[in-house]
Amino acid sequence: MERFAGLLQQLPRQQGEMLRALHLAQEELGWISRDAIRLIARHLRVSEAQVYGPATFYAEFRHSPPPKTLVTWCSGPSCRVVGGDRVRRIFEAEFGCRLGENTPDDELGLWLGQCNGTCEQAPMVWVNGRVVGPLTMVESVKLARRLKAGDDVIEWPQRPIKIAPATFVDAEATYGSAHGPGHAHGQEGAEESGR
Amino acid sequence: MSSVYEELREAAELAAAPRRSPSRPLIRVDLSTSSIAAEADRLWEALQPLAAEHEADLMRVGTLGLSWLEPVVEVERPDGAGGGAVVYGPVRPEDAAEFLAAALGDHPAEDAARWLIGARTPTPGIPSLTDHPFWGPQERRLMRVMGLIDPESIDEAIAEGAYAALDRAVAMEPMAICDLVLSAGVGGRGGGGFPAGQKWKFLLGAPGPTKYLVCNADEGDPGAFVNRVLMESDPHLVIEGMAIAGKATGADYGFIYIRDEYPLSIERMQLALDQARERGLLGADIFGSGFDFDLEITRGAGSYVCGEETGLIASVEGIRGMPKIRPPFPAQQGVFSEPSNVNNTETYANVPLIVQHGDAWYRQFGTESDPGTKMFSISGALERPGILEVPFGMGMDELLLGCGGGPPDGHTPKGIQPGGPLGGLLPASDLGLKLERPPFTERGVLLGSGGLILFDERASAVDLTKYFSEFCEDESCGRCTTCHGGSQRLVEVLERIMHGDGRLEDLDRIGAIDKTLQNANCLHGQFTPYAVRGLVNYFREELDTHIDEKRDPARVAPGLTRYLITDPSDPRLEGAAALCPTACIARAPVEADDDTEEGEDGGEQAAALGDWQIDQPRCIHCDVCREVAPEAIRVEDRFLTTLSVV
Incomplete structure (x- = not known):
């Protein structure tokens, strides 16, 4: 907290530094504590409520200490269309906590993450910031149990990613000429436009 | 060309020469968020000592866009077998030694066949990348140097022509730049499509000495990652675009608002800003023209609605990112109540190309309503998810089924989700739509910022x-x-x-x-x-x-389905029970227990006694048991009266 207070002093006393100050608090303390809010308010010369507002508006700011092992579940649609919601239910059941919560001993936590576009790994989770995917449901259970057992370094063997069969030159035959006419076809067109 | 720029360029070309025309093998490793998710950072570490052994150079690059093949590695050989630049992937960290020996050996086409993707420059015996279905239809303008240059080195960017357009722009009249951008017809890439040149004119005409530019890199749409790739692979393109916009609008300060979910983008943009400032490409008196411009990064904190321009402005100001009613428009009252202009990252990135090559060149591709090219990030049920750049007006089927390869494992496309959560849904029969705004708007959906998600019959x-x-x-x-x-x-x-x-x-x-x-x-x-x-x-x-x-045809809604054991004798049920997260699969007690849900199912009950059964209230429909014992477990409609009907 002292270190944070010291670093905070280096920020200009401007309203525009609010997010930077809150990020600083989260980096230094792991979460936004009531004390941190008071310090930021004093430094930026605004009311505590004016700090509390943004601190609770933005989803990235946490108001409880982080768990030792954090599983961030990707909520994105690309994950969802391949079973992402099941992954959530599995982790919730295995950890015994709901999404957004920690286990009572703060050893494990399951938080919601937003899609950052590593959708080729779907369905996936981040374990302490590291992408783990693509997960089958069986793997999800096994991963959750290993984390519960205290494995904090996870060397998760990635499945060799399947390489699409039509890799070369027959692309035109398979999918139709890239620049030719007649692309206004529907899904069946893929087969029809072969030549 | 100003003398300041000329000097800068010569120095940069000199510094970048060993990598632009290597005298010994050069290994480019894709280090971006997508590839790091596939352990490219570990591969990078594994390759360090190996490259030295092979007397090859190793370099960090942005992404080529082949996300499904990450980690992607390009090996460029000045001579010898396969004397060209060949792209490989996925190269697992544990295979690094084997891979390098094969790719640098005498017969890369055969020995490294399992990693081979294609040759980026003509290489004897290796098929060209342009014949690859994912690569062939692309028109890479914004992505021209992505995957080739080190995004953390300004020298390489300048040697490839970065900041040449800024050099040209600082000598132009602001109105002339606005007119040029307007006649090129570049529209807002966030999805709005409002002509950027027009927006700039509003700001140019706004009174007052203080004006701000804002770059919207709060790419909140799940499934869209165009801005991320731009910032991670070619950050200087964005900076240059903003500086030109500054010249065109009279703004001398800008904010790049990057979402917190993109730490690598923040890191690389910050580095690029520092390097640009060091070279005098940002700051006071750029190229000795008297034009001042500087930028700072605002790190978001996880709010989707901050992607709306007035919400974004509020967030830059450090308050809750709540959108305001327009008017007043940002050009009248924006950041800290000063006139401002907000554009998407990709919009700014297009500007240097227009200034450098002209509006006619820009309009070579695209359509009347949407000239130019567009980067799309494609994902979902696809063989080849990734990021690519194609001309506006291309068929969506060509992009998703052609480049993306359609759904894997013979599944059939069911629909498309364009433009993020606010974009709407389209059925598969609309796959033939042209990728430009009007046909999408007509169908009541938005093309949005470039994310396209295909889903197949498995999704509801x-x-x-x-x-x-x-x-x-x-x-x-x-x-x-x-x-x-x-x-x-x-x-x-x-x-x-x-x-x-x-x-x-x-x-x-x-x-x-x-x-x-x-x-x-x-x-x-x-x-x-x-x-x-x-x-x-x-x-x-x-x-x-x-x-x-009361039926879900895709059988994903937990409220409308239930898991049933159809073959209680399957030995794999033991394993399924062990993995069940809620331990709801258990052997029934030998005495009949009429309280269980199973008891209501009539006929099967007698046979299930003493056998495995699912405690329905505890089942969370996670599908684990069916993965383990696919023949013994079936998902049924919950509200079906008889079990015999499937």
């Missing part, structure tokens, strides 16, 4: 709609009741439908909520009903099945 359109509506509810800023209350009611209705309590009047209710939401204060609320409107318009049959028959 109702479930997706519920997800998007929940997302909108969650991300509503709360200022107007229309939006936060409307999205809450919408989610309630959809949840009820997915639990088998759908009512006939729900369709009317959805229609009423849709109508109400159109009166929301900002675009977030106004676009919230797009998803459900797509559901009603294009997936009506599926919705009706949910409501009328």
Whole structure:
């Protein structure tokens, strides 16, 4: 907290530094504590409520200490269309906590993450910031149990990613000429436009 | 060309020469968020000592866009077998030694065949990357140097021509730049499509000495990652575009608002800003022209609605990112109440190309309504998810089925989700639509910022709609009741439908909520009903099945399905029971227990005694048991009366 207070002093006393100050608090303390809010308010010369507002508006700011092992579940649609919601239910059941919560001993936590576009790994989770995917449901259970057992370094063997069969030159035959006419076809067109 | 720029360029070309025309093998490793997710950082570490052994150089590059093949490695050989630049992937860290020996050996085409993707420059015996279905139809303009240069080295960017357009622009009249951008016809790439040149003219005409530029890199749409790739692979293109916009609008300061979910983008943009400042490309008196411009990064904190320009401005100011009613428009009152201009990252990135090559060149590709090229990020049920750049007007089927390869494992496309949670849903029969704004708008959806998600018959359109509506509810800023209350009611209705309590009047209710939401204060609320409107318009049959028959054809809604054991003697059930997260699979007690759910199923009950059975109330429908014992477990419709009907 002292270190944070010291670093905070280096920020200009401007309203525009609010997010930077809150990020600083989260980096230094792991979460936004009531004390941190008071310090930021004093430094930026605004009311505590004016700090509390943004601190609770933005989803990235946490108001409880982080768990030792954090599983961030990707909520994105690309994950969802391949079973992402099941992954959530599995982790919730295995950890015994709901999404957004920690286990009572703060050893494990399951938080919601937003899609950052590593959708080729779907369905996936981040374990302490590291992408783990693509997960089958069986793997999800096994991963959750290993984390519960205290494995904090996870060397998760990635499945060799399947390489699409039509890799070369027959692309035109398979999918139709890239620049030719007649692309206004529907899904069946893929087969029809072969030549 | 100003003498300052000329000097800068010569120095940069000298510094970058060993990598631009290598005298010994050069290994380019894709280090971007997508590749690091596939352990490219570990590969990078593994390659360090190996490269030295092979007397080859190793360099960090951005992405080529072949996300499904990450980690991607390019090996460029000045001479010898395969004397060209060949792209390989996925190279697992543990295979690094074997891979390098093969790729640098005498017969890379055979020895490294399992990693081979294609040759970027002509290489004897190796098929060209341009024959690859993912690569061939692309027109890489914004992505021209992506995957080739080190995004953390300004020298390489300058040697490839970065900041040449800025050099030209500082000598131009602001109005001339605005006119040029306007006649090129570059529209807002965030999805709005409003002509950037026009927007700039508003700011140019605004009074006052202080004006701000804002770059919207709060790419909140799940499934869209165009801006991320731009910032991670070629950050100087964005900086140059903003500096030119500064010259054109009279703004001398800008904010790049990057979402917190993109730490690598923040890191690389910050580094690029520092390097640009060091070379005098930002700061006072750029190129000795008297033009001052500087930039700073604002790190977001996880709020989707900050992607709306007035919400973004509020967030830059350090308050809650709640959108405001326009007017006043940002050009009148923006950041800290000063005139401002907000554009998407990709919009700014297009500007240097227009200034450098002219509006006619820019219009070579694309359509009348949307000239130029567009980067798309494609994902979902695809063989080849990734990021690519194609001309506007290309068929969506060509992009998703051709480049993306369609759904894997013989699944059939069911629909497309363009433009993020606010973009709506399209059925697979619309795959033939041209990728430009008008046909999408006509179909009641948005092309948006470039994310396209294909889903196949395994996904439920109702479930997706519920997800998007929940997302909108969650991300509503709360200022107007229309939006936060409307999205809450919408989610309630959809949840009820997915639990088998759908009512006939729900369709009317959805229609009423849709109508109400159109009166929301900002675009977030106004676009919230797009998803459900797509559901009603294009997936009506599926919705009706949910409501009328209490059945989910895709069998994903936990409220409408149940897992049943069809073969209690399957030995794999033992393993399934061990993995069940809620331990709801257990052997039935030998005495009949009429209280269990199974007991109500009549016929099968007697046979199931003493055998495995599922305790229905505890089942979370996670599908683990079916993965373990696919023949012994079946997902049934919950409200089917007889088990024999499938």
